[in-house]
Amino acid sequence: MAEAHQAVAFQFTITPEGIDLQLSHQALRQVYLSGVRSWKKRLSRLKNNFITGVYPASPSSWLFVVIAILATMYTRSDPSMGLIAKIQEHLPVSQSLSPQCQTVVSAVLFSTLLWLSLIFTMRLCLKQLLSYHRWMFEQHGKLSNTTKIWVALVRIFSGRKPLLYSYQGSLPNLPVPAIKDTVKRYLESVLPLMSASEFERMKSLARDFESGLGNRLQWYLKLKALWAANYVSDWWEEYIYLRSRGPIMVNSNYYGMDFLYVTPTPIQAARAGNTLHALLLYRRKLNREEIKPWLLRSSVPCCSYQFERMFDTCRIPGEITDTVQHWQNSDYLAIYHRGRYFRLWMYNAGRLLSPREIEYQIQRILDDPSPPSAGEEKLGALTAGDRVPWAQARKQFFNSGINKRSLDCIEKAAFFVTLDDDEQGMMGNDPDGSLDRYAKSLLHGKCYDRWFDKSFSVVIYKNGKTGLNAEHSWADAPVVAHLWEYVLATDSFQLGYNEEGHCKGDINPNLPKPQRLSWDIPQECQEQISESLEVAKALADDVDFHVFPFRDFGKWQIKKFRLSPDAFIQMALQLAYYRDKGMFCLTYEASMTRLFREGRTETVRSCTSESCAFVKALESGEFSQVLCYFERLFRQACDKHQHLYRLAMTGAGIDRHLFCLYVVSKYLGVESPFLKEVLSEPWRLSTSQTPFQNVELFDLVNHPEYISCGGGFGPVADDGYGVAYIILGENMINFHVSCKHSCAQTDSHKFGAQIRRALLDLLALFCPDQNEPTIAGNPQTKKDL
Missing domain, CATH: 3.30.559.10 (Chloramphenicol acetyltransferase-like domain)
Incomplete structure (x- = not known):
């Protein structure tokens, strides 16, 4: 897509002799190849959706059922108990088909309905089986006979070769615990933390809540649990993350580090080449659902929903609440270096750039001597400060023109990349202190050289060390950790480097240069950037970090x-x-x-x-x-x-249940002294x-x-x-x-x-x-x- 955006496919001029049309075959070829790649992705997504939709059966099982039904009919038996004949009577095309064709079509329709019914039954059975959790409370190697039978049934109903999202339709909904159980566990948890008089007071509040308001709130939760896939997750995302008006830097975002003892190459551009290529290989596997679903004890599937918004996602600020927006398969990355923002196209002629080509493009950015425009260098501080000023600035200064186009480029990018001029990692002269500084750098950096709203930002340091900073609302750390482990392993063990420390492969010197983003940031907006930076720096300077290996x-x-x-x-x-x-x-x-x-x-x-x-x-x-x-x-x-x-x-925890009861109480406009005190601890x-x-x-x-x-x-x-x-x-x-x-x-x-x-x-x-x-x-x- 890079050439399709940066080259002109055709030009025409009007002359006295008529219209002179000039076609650029190279540009048209790029447009064609990009279109082919786009349609391949759509077809792959459609195929995976179908395979996931019929899981735990396989598409080929439909053919097996059809052949089996037709075979039994030719033996003069009717496995449908008259249903095939009923279907044949109501076929809308019966007038134009011979009796034999009508029978075959009716049998195929019956087989399809039977196949779908079997899929529904298998899913229902698997869902009921996955609702059994007693296995978790039994010791390893000492499973009861009931659990052993259950494991066998789960494996039978789970089908073969599941894709990443294959189990989603079979996972049970999160149950709503009983009020009395949650209150009992809560009181048990605070018993060692309170004096006798404090505990008696809390027990009295809990008893009043359990016998009064709690039952009323519980009914609303049960009603939500009937139609919602999960009665907690949407409220948790909105009220814990998206409605927070303070800075998300430090308070919400988290980080992941590079190898502790090894730096595969000291060349910044080379490390970026392998790392960025590995990240997009992971996205390809994610789009094709080739990542294996996470199975506990090799049998029990876990939800894969959080993987859906890993790439091409950004948190958008709002005055009351933020939103999380997800786009489809961005072809480029947004890159920050020395106060400038760049767009780097990652595909050429319909294919992903090789690590060596990415290194070449990154080196072009590193060698670019152009200075940042007014207000550009510290623009990212808006994402590090309070949310309301950022939302207001975005609405006022980034709603049209080149500012909107450049901001859209950052927000719609696959992910964000910072080429950092600092050197980080475990340094030999100060191993303890260097790890502490490395952690602080990944957590907040300079407070303006990360885009904290992106689903994750990759940081490539001058000495070849890497790391990432992840926004928390869209997913939890284990999902991001899965991605990062794959990237580190692919970088070192599969892609590798040559003897000079550069990425392997050849360079295409005709690649278009990375595109510098343009900004027109007025003085009023620059003042807001400075205010946000001041808030962010005060927060960052207050963080005391210590990282140590035991x-x-x-x-x-x-x-x-x-x-x-x-x-x-x-x-x-x-x-x-x-x-x-x-x-x-x-x-x-x-x-x-x-x-x-x-x-x-x-x-x-x-x-x-x-x-x-x-x-x-x-x-x-x-x-x-x-x-x-x-x-x-x-x-x-x-x-x-x-x-x-x-x-x-x-599903028998304490805090998410109490949190949702509190949200319901706020919707109803009723106060609960018990919930108010619990949620303020x-x-x-x-x-x-x-x-x-x-x-x-x-x-x-x-x-x-x-x-x-x-x-x-x-x-x-x-x-x-x-x-x-x-x-x-x-x-x-x-x-x-x-x-x-x-x-x-x-x-x-x-x-x-x-x-x-x-x-x-x-x-x-x-x-x-x-x-x-x-x-x-x-x-x-x-x-x-």
Whole structure:
């Protein structure tokens, strides 16, 4: 499409002799090839929609049913029990067909109806089977006979070779929990966090809500659950993300990092070539639905809805609420470099540019000496500041002319790319500090060199390091992590580089140059850009970040103790927070609900009575030879955490149900003291595990250095911590800790040291001879801190 936009297909001039028509065959050829590519994509999408629509059956099964019905008819039996004859009587073309043809047509129609009925029945059966979740509460290797039969039936009804969206029609809807169950679990979760008088007061509010207003609100939720695919997701997206009027930078967006120890090439343009090519290869697989659906325990499918808006998507600011707009298959990228914006066409002659060609085009942008126009350099700050000023500026200054065309180019691009002049990554002279700066750079950059509204922005640094910043409203981190793992693996293990560090392949020197976007930004708009930048910089400067890899032990060691690695880490976080603050707090851990259609997340309240009892016992100073006492308390705390995690995954969580009840109360205009107090409670410890999904793409045994550092997010509460972690391989856990400098009671480095100490202390419970114990105030540990 690049030449179709930048070349003139034909010219004509009027002369005394008539009209002189000049055709450009090269330009017409580009238009033709681009059209062919577009129609191929449409046909592929149509084919996939049909295959997904008849799943778990296959299109070929229709032919099998037709042949089977016709064969039985020729044996003088009627499998339709007279229905074929009834169809034959009402055929509208019966006058023009012979009796034999009428019989065949009627049999084909009956076979088609039978086939569709079988598909509907299989889907209904699969949907009912996927509503069974008792398997999740059973131990690995100790499944009940009921669960074993269930697994066999799921595999039978699941069909073969599913596409990415094949299971969508068979996934169950998210159930609405009973009011009494949610209230009971809520009270249980706040019991260790409240005094006796506070708890009695909250119990009274909860009891009044359960017996009164709660039942009325519950009926509205049940009504919504009958017709909506998911009674939570649309309200969650709108009220938690899109209606937020504060900056999304730091507060909502999150980031993902490059390899921790490896930089495949130090050449910025070359790294961009492979990375951008890999991203578009992933989009091709996504459009063709060639990405395998995520299956738990190799049998249970998860919702793939969030993949739909990964590319060609942008958040559009509004004065009351933002919107998420998605376009179809943009052929170009929007690129930022040294204050200038460019459009880079990624297809030529109907094909995707090779990595070497992309490198060539990126180098052209890097070598472009033109300065930014007035107001252009820091334009992106509008997306980093408050939403209302951005919405007003967009409406006033970007509603027509070249500004609208250039803004449309950015918003409709496949994704956004920043060519950063800084060098980031783990530096040898300051490994700890360099990782902290790397995290802050990906989270907010200079506050104007990212387009925070795009579904994701890729950052390519001067020394070849990469990373991305993702907008949160359209999807959650595991979906973006799946994309990023594919890109990192494809870049290093499939595409690769030559000996000089350049991308492999040849260059087409006739590629059109990247197009510089034009702007006409008035002084009034420039003033608004400066105001937004001031707001964004104050927010960015306040973020305190600490990223550190924990290498003392990992998943392998934890599983030897028959413990969940996630529960182990969560208990370490509880111990670390108690040591840091001398108290417990409401703790948020994100859990997915993608076992249900359009499921997103649920909250696991990791601070429980069991975890508090363990931490208090451990910190009581009564450390003695009886380690089995602490081990028993610790296992009880881990078991409780696992139980809560499973409840959250199976639709029996607390917080999304209470959130939706609160939304209904606002629609009805009624106040609930109970819901108001619950929804105002701060999450001073917000945690999330980034799952490592594409394990088959990485060879961590032979290439252990090719591991990502994971990603992180900003603090949720002004006086709290945000902790993201990723379990890599068997012997490594990476942590990303954030807080705010403005809170004197928080310090990311201090809390990171507490996490490390807590992990080693928990290991000492099970391996007392492996390390010197540091439990309950060991003087050596205190000195290290």
